[in-house]
Each structure stands twice: as C-alpha cells, then as structure tokens.
Amino acid sequence: MAFRPLEYPYVFLLYFYHIIFLLFIFVVLDFYCVCYILPFMFLKYFKSSIVFFFLSHMSYGHVYKERFVYRIHYGWIDIASAVILTEKTPYTIHEKSCCKVDILAETKGIVKMINQVKNHWGAYLDIKFYQPCQFYRYIQEGKYRKNEIVYFDHKHRKIIVKNLDKHDKNKIVDVQQYPMQAQEMHGIISASWKLRQLDYTALKVNERIIFNIFFDHETSIFQAKFLGKENLKTKIGIYPTYVFAPVIPQNKVFRKKNPIKIWISDDAERIPLKIQANLKIGGIKIDIKEKYVNSIQSS
Numbered sequence: 001m002a003f004r005p006l007e008y009p010y011v012f013l014l015y016f017y018h019i020i021f022l023l024f025i026f027v028v029l030d031f032y033c034v035c036y037i038l039p040f041m042f043l044k045y046f047k048s049s050i051v052f053f054f055l056s057h058m059s060y061g062h063v064y065k066e067r068f069v070y071r072i073h074y075g076w077i078d079i080a081s082a083v084i085l086t087e088k089t090p091y092t093i094h095e096k097s098c099c100k101v102d103i104l105a106e107t108k109g110i111v112k113m114i115n116q117v118k119n120h121w122g123a124y125l126d127i128k129f130y131q132p133c134q135f136y137r138y139i140q141e142g143k144y145r146k147n148e149i150v151y152f153d154h155k156h157r158k159i160i161v162k163n164l165d166k167h168d169k170n171k172i173v174d175v176q177q178y179p180m181q182a183q184e185m186h187g188i189i190s191a192s193w194k195l196r197q198l199d200y201t202a203l204k205v206n207e208r209i210i211f212n213i214f215f216d217h218e219t220s221i222f223q224a225k226f227l228g229k230e231n232l233k234t235k236i237g238i239y240p241t242y243v244f245a246p247v248i249p250q251n252k253v254f255r256k257k258n259p260i261k262i263w264i265s266d267d268a269e270r271i272p273l274k275i276q277a278n279l280k281i282g283g284i285k286i287d288i289k290e291k292y293v294n295s296i297q298s299s
Contacts, residue, residue: 021151038248068271069290072105075282080117082106083284085271089123093133094153098124101189115142123189130197132190135157138169150187150214151262159185159214184211191222196270200226200242208247223247225258234273236291240266241273269293 035278065088072080083114103121106112110218120138123133132152139146145166152159157180166172186194198209203226209223227243245258254260259278266270275286 017044042281056231065294067290068288070286073243074284077110078108079111079284080105081289090127093124096126096133097128097134098123099127101193103189114263117141119187123187125190125193130190131184132187135187135189152185152187152214154180154185161217161285176217178214178219180214180216184212185219186211186213188213188215200266203242209244224262226257227261229266230263232286236288239263239271239273242266253280256277 021249023096064082066086070082070084082103084104086099087102089100090140091100100273101123104119106118107116111117118140122136123132124134126206128132131154132150134152136144136152137148147164147166147169148166149162150159151162159178159180161176161178163173163176165173191213191272194212197210203209205226205228207226209224210227212260213220213222224244225248227245228290229242232239232241244262244264246259246260246262248254254277256278261276262272263274271288273288277284
C-alpha cells in the first residue's frame with residue numbers, strides 16, 4: 001500500500017491540528033463544530049496536520065512535568081481552549097519505560113452553544129527511542145462519539161487498533177491489525193516528541209522534515225517546510241523562534257503562500273507558541289496563554 005500525503009486526514013467532520021500546532025487542536029482538536037460556523041472547513045480538512053505540529057517540541061516528560069494552555073480564536077471570537085500535559089512519572093508499557101502525554105481540548109463560548117466539542121488525546125512514548133507504544137483518543141463532538149486505543153508492536157512490525165464502545169470505553173467493539181509500512185513509524189504525538197530531538201541549527205530555509213505517521217487506520221507522510229527564524233511576542237514573553245509551514249495542497253480554503261505557520265521556541269524547552277492559518281476570509285490563531293514547568297507558572 002503506497003503512502004498518501006497527510007492532506008485530508010480525518011473527515012468525520014471531524015476533527016482539527018487541529019492541529020495546532022499544533023497544532024495543532026487545532027485544536028489538537030476535532031473541530032466538527034467550527035465547520036458549521038466557518039464555511040472554509042479549515043479544521044475539517046487540516047486538523048491532523050496542525051495537531052501534529054502543535055504537539056511537537058514538548059519538553060521531556062521524564063524530566064519535567066509541564067502544562068501548556070492555549071487560546072484558539074477566529075479574530076476576537078474565542079473558538080476553543082486546549083491543554084497539553086506531560087507527566088513526570090515514568091510508566092512501564094510492554095517492558096519499556098514510557099512518558100505519558102495528554103492533550104485536552106474543548107470548544108468555548110458561542111461555538112460551544114452551537115455544538116459542544118470535548119476531546120482527549122493521549123500517548124505513552126518510549127523514552128529511549130521516542131517511539132509510540134500506545135496512542136488513544138476519546139472524541140465527543142456534538143452527538144458524535146469515537147473511542148479507540150492503538151498499540152504499536154515494533155518487535156513484530158504490526159499496529160493493533162482497538163475500537164471501543166461509543167459510551168463505554170472499557171468495552172471493545174472490534175480489533176483490527178495493520179502492518180508497519182515504514183522502518184520508523186510514528187503516531188501523531190510520538191512524531192512530535194521525536195521532532196524536538198532534531199538539530200534545527202543545521203536546517204536550511206525551505207528544507208523539509210518528513211515523518212511516516214499512522215493515523216485513522218492509514219499510513220501517511222507528513223511534511224513541514226522550514227521558513228526561518230524570527231522573534232515572537234506572546235503573552236508569556238518574547239521568544240526567538242523557528243517558523244515552520246505544513247505542506248498542504250493548493251485549495252480554495254486558504255490565502256497567501258504558506259497559509260499555515262507554526263512558531264516553536266528556540267530554546268531547550270521547544271515550546272509550540274503559536275499557529276496561524278490564513279483563510280479566504282479572516283484567519284484562525286492558536287496562541288499560548290499559560291505555561292507551567294515544574295510548578296513554575298508564566299502567564
């Protein structure tokens with residue numbers, strides 16, 4: 001089975017990178033509701049790309065306990081909020097020492113009144129090799145529900161997906177198995193974790209970073225283009241940053257060249273600070289609002 005570009009990942013009207021960044025929610029999120037409000041369907045078609053970047057560059061969970069809070073807005077209208085949590089305590093999964101990362105996102109204000117979205121993504125990541133051991137997502141978008149757990153068996157080169165009951169996460173509905181089609185296979189969160197290990201100082205403008213990602217029962221290729229460096233003013237301070245643009249196909253949804261941009265801090269923490277998507281009318285922004293690192297808060 002040939003890889004396909006991560007262009008129209010999850011179409012259950014489903015969900016945003018998102019992400020974000022970061023994605024992401026973009027939220028990391030499954031912004032089915034926003035599709036009703038914004039005809040451009042930005043969240044619907046490119047959520048996964050955003051989520052991927054939104055999650056990228058999280059600090060080491062086995063060293064720090066972190067909590068990043070984001071505001072997602074369309075102009076002055078708040079659409080949603082998102083939180084990224086990285087656990088300090090290591091977990092043992094399949095005899096591997098893992099860190100645990102969770103992303104929580106939900107709609108706000110008028111958007112929540114129209115269609116409530118409350119999503120939870122998470123993963124256990126091998127600390128030594130930055131590989132995914134387990135990925136899970138619990139999706140609530142209006143009346144839509146989706147619960148699943150994905151196991152990455154690197155030893156036997158297979159991926160096992162357990163689809164759970166829509167209303168009972170402890171009840172397994174069916175199990176599906178897929179072969180690992182790439183030597184190094186990631187989930188959205190693990191790819192983000194691995195991405196922060198790269199040496200950005202060696203990157204050249206327009207150079208691309210590529211990952212093979214398994215998501216929604218398919219293997220896809222994610223690409224991000226490096227645009228350069230710039231200083232960014234945020235609510236938690238001014239940061240030197242690396243700027244990236246997810247590679248997406250030409251379409252009628254966005255305007256300008258490189259319509260989606262992601263800013264990541266140029267420091268040891270590699271914090272996803274901002275995501276901006278320029279739509280035909282207006283744009284969507286994801287801005288960091290608060291940062292907690294080892295109980296130290298910046299806001």
